[in-house]
Every structure is written in C-alpha cells, then in structure tokens.
Amino acid sequence: MGKGLFITVEGPEGAGKTTILTKLANTLKENGHHVLLTREPGGIAISEQIREVILNKENIMMDAKTEALLYAAARRQHLVEKVIPHLEKGAIVLCDRFIDSSLVYQGYARGLGIEEVLTINQFAIENTMPDVTLLFDLDPEIGLERIKANEEREVNRLDLETLEFHQRVREGYLLVQKRFSERIIKVNAELPLVEVYEEVWNVIKKIMEQQSE
Ligand SMILES: Nc1ncnc2c1ncn2[C@@H]1O[C@H](COP(=O)(O)OP(=O)(O)OP(=O)(O)O)[C@@H](O)[C@H]1O
Numbered sequence: 001m002g003k004g005l006f007i008t009v010e011g012p013e014g015a016g017k018t019t020i021l022t023k024l025a026n027t028l029k030e031n032g033h034h035v036l037l038t039r040e041p042g043g044i045a046i047s048e049q050i051r052e053v054i055l056n057k058e059n060i061m062m063d064a065k066t067e068a069l070l071y072a073a074a075r076r077q078h079l080v081e082k083v084i085p086h087l088e089k090g091a092i093v094l095c096d097r098f099i100d101s102s103l104v105y106q107g108y109a110r111g112l113g114i115e116e117v118l119t120i121n122q123f124a125i126e127n128t129m130p131d132v133t134l135l136f137d138l139d140p141e142i143g144l145e146r147i148k149a150n151e152e153r154e155v156n157r158l159d160l161e162t163l164e165f166h167q168r169v170r171e172g173y174l175l176v177q178k179r180f181s182e183r184i185i186k187v188n189a190e191l192p193l194v195e196v197y198e199e200v201w202n203v204i205k206k207i208m209e210q211q212s213e
C-alpha cells in the first residue's frame with residue numbers, strides 16, 4: 001500500500017453513504033487534500049460495464065456465485081486501474097462500498113458463506129484492505145423508504161429483493177463489523193444528516209491526526 005489513506009463506507013440501501021461521502025470529499029478538498037471519491041461496483045469504464053450487468057433488473061436468472069464473481073472482477077479492475085494509483089500518489093480515497101459489501105450481500109444474505117466470499121476476494125484484492133471502514137447502520141425499512149422517496153435514484157435488481165433479504169444484509173453487516181472490529185466503525189445512520197456527518201467528520205479527523213503523528 002502507498003502513503004495515501006483508503007476509507008470505505010458500507011451499509012444497507014438508502015443509509016446515506018453517497019450523500020455523506022460527497023460532503024466529506026468537498027470538505028477535504030477545501031482543506032487542500034488530494035481526494036478521490038469513487039464507488040463500487042463501478043468507478044471506471046470496465047467496472048461500470050460489469051455494474052450494468054449485475055444490477056440490470058432483467059437479469060433475474062443470475063446465479064449467486066456468478067454475482068459474487070462479477071463483483072470481485074469489478075473490484076479487481078477498479079482497484080488496479082484507479083484506487084491503487086491514487087493511493088500511491090498520496091490521495092485520500094473515499095470508496096462507496098468495497099469488500100464488506102460482498103461478504104455481507106453475497107456471503108451472508110445470499111448464503112454463500114462469509115469465509116468463501118472472503119477467499120475469492122482475497123484473490124481479487126491481494127493485500128489491499130481499507131485503512132478504515134465506516135458502517136452506516138440503520139433499519140432497512142427506513143433506508144428503503146428513503147430511496148423510494150428519492151425520484152432521481154433508479155431502482156436496481158438488488159433493491160427489488162425481499163425485506164427479509166435486506167434485514168439479513170443489516171444482520172450480516174453487524175456480524176462482519178464484529179469480525180473486523182479493529183477496522184470497521186459503526187455509525188448510527190438513522191440520525192438526522194447533520195448529526196451523521198458530525199460523527200463521520202470526528203472519526204475522519206482523528207484518523208488523519210493519527211496518520212500524521
Ligand atoms: N440521515 C438522513 N436522514 C434523512 N434522509 C437521509 C439521510 N441520509 C440520506 N438521506 C436521504 O436518503 C436518500 C438516500 O441517500 P443516499 O443516496 O446518500 O444513500 P446511499 O446509502 O448512498 O444509498 P444506496 O447505496 O442505496 O444508493 C437521499 O434522498 C438522501 O437525501
């Protein structure tokens with residue numbers, strides 16, 4: 001890993017990840033930092049093409065292992081083409097979702113097994129793990145209501161899963177947070193936006209202070 005800082009944000013649908021990351025990226029840039037704001041699956045052309053295949057509502061026949069492998073492939077390309085070069089230049093990389101999404105959605109909610117999905121992802125990412133991960137935790141019903149109210153957001157194949165699936169997603173995140181508790185910090189995403197942002201900003205400030213010590 002280079003000298004940058006790799007921060008990922010995780011959580012169920014509608015948790016506020018995109019909103020908070022956009023504000024955080026702007027604040028960091030205003031403070032003179034080199035920032036890359038990106039997302040998974042996607043972030044570069046090849047991975048955006050894979051995203052289109054995975055999230056296309058017509059692809060109802062997609063097998064869970066195919067899905068897991070496609071996410072891992074998109075992750076690999078995004079990492080080598082964009083994330084690692086920016087980290088090597090000293091950037092703060094803010095990534096909307098990363099490996100924990102696969103551990104939770106494919107490993108736990110789809111039932112492939114967290115360890116099995118970790119193994120295929122280790123092949124994809126080698127040893128590039130986030131320095132810190134913020135888990136936006138909230139009741140999935142609140143998140144699904146939020147995305148329903150947001151007319152600009154296109155509904156995708158994963159959004160259309162049952163409420164039970166989305167509840168397993170939350171449960172899975174809490175398990176993965178316990179497993180990687182030294183890296184994953186839980187944030188209460190049910191609070192009003194200003195309060196969520198304040199909590200996030202305090203965490204990020206502390207990490208940056210530790211990094212510069
Ligand atoms: N803390 C909050 N309180 C109320 N509304 C919020 C909060 N955070 C985000 N929202 C609203 O909820 C909607 C979803 O937010 P956002 O797109 O940031 O979530 P997300 O986690 O990126 O969702 P997804 O990953 O499913 O696309 C937006 O309309 C946003 O304005």
Ligand SMILES: Cc1cn([C@H]2C[C@H](O)[C@@H](COP(=O)(O)O)O2)c(=O)[nH]c1=O
Pocket residue numbers: 013039040041071097098099100101102103105106156158159
């Ligand atoms: C990286 C990743 C994502 N997913 C799921 C999670 C969401 O339902 C979609 C992505 O949509 P978003 O609006 O960009 O959050 O994909 C997944 O199941 N596994 C993954 O590894």
